[in-house]
Amino acid sequence: MPGLADLLAGPVLEVAPRLLGAVVRHRTRDGDVAVRLTEVEAYDGDQDPGSHAYRGRTPRNAVMFGPAGHAYVYFTYGMHHCMNIVCGQDDRASAALLRAGEVVEGLDLARVRRNGIRDRDLARGPARLCSALAITLSDNGAHLERGPLTLELTSPLGSEQIRTGPRVGLRHAADRPWRFWQTGDPTVSTYRPAKALPR
DNA sequence: CGACCGATTTGCT
DNA sequence: GCAAATCGGTCGT
Numbered sequence: 001m002p003g004l005a006d007l008l009a010g011p012v013l014e015v016a017p018r019l020l021g022a023v024v025r026h027r028t029r030d031g032d033v034a035v036r037l038t039e040v041e042a043y044d045g046d047q048d049p050g051s052h053a054y055r056g057r058t059p060r061n062a063v064m065f066g067p068a069g070h071a072y073v074y075f076t077y078g079m080h081h082c083m084n085i086v087c088g089q090d091d092r093a094s095a096a097l098l099r100a101g102e103v104v105e106g107l108d109l110a111r112v113r114r115n116g117i118r119d120r121d122l123a124r125g126p127a128r129l130c131s132a133l134a135i136t137l138s139d140n141g142a143h144l145e146r147g148p149l150t151l152e153l154t155s156p157l158g159s160e161q162i163r164t165g166p167r168v169g170l171r172h173a174a175d176r177p178w179r180f181w182q183t184g185d186p187t188v189s190t191y192r193p194a195k196a197l198p199r
Numbered sequence: 200c201g202a203c204c205g206a207t208t209t210g211c212t
Numbered sequence: 213g214c215a216a217a218t219c220g221g222t223c224g225t
Contacts, residue, residue: 041206043206051206052206059221060220060221060222074206074220075220076205076206076207076219076220076221077205077207077218077219078205078219078220079208079219082206082207084206097206125207126206126207127208128207128208169205170206
């Protein structure tokens with residue numbers, strides 16, 4: 001049967017919505033926390049001005065140029081981590097940013113890590129998600145099949161369960177509707193557009 | 200080597 | 213609604 005990397009090796013615009021509902025689990029000394037993904041964004045490598053890989057390979061983004069099925073983690077704003085799942089073909093340098101999710105395991109541990117924030121907000125936002133899962137730069141490049149950081153795909157959501165819209169916080173290519181989220185889910189980040197798309 | 204920027208969150212107004 | 217916090221990556225001098 002096909003491995004995770006094979007499933008993630010398709011075009012990122014097809015893989016990203018496929019990730020909605022999938023579960024990311026991180027095992028640490030303190031225990032396990034798992035998050036069900038409710039919001040992701042697609043970044044399409046060398047053809048995408050919004051992608052870290054747009055200006056070519058650097059030590060930071062090298063993982064994006066490798067095979068699908070690995071985590072690309074970067075540090076930003078001097079204090080936050082964000083996690084992507086590398087997908088697409090090798091050297092395509094495409095990835096899906098994990099923007100939000102629902103904590104489905106290790107709720108108590110996630111509450112401690114997030115220091116009293118409401119359960120709904122534990123992983124609502126890309127840096128919050130990394131905080132709840134205790135993702136750091138040491139997880140950059142990690143295989144998502146072998147652990148301690150894993151991705152478990154679930155059956156795809158129906159098209160009526162998926163909404164799309166512009167990506168968040170980009171200076172360029174802000175017009176491309178490459179953000180995907182689960183319809184009406186309360187854990188989707190607050191930057192969702194004011195008006196929902198027609199049912 | 201120095202300057203500037205960023206796929207953000209939080210807290211205060 | 214807005215600005216501070218804070219630092220690695222990238223690029224220009």
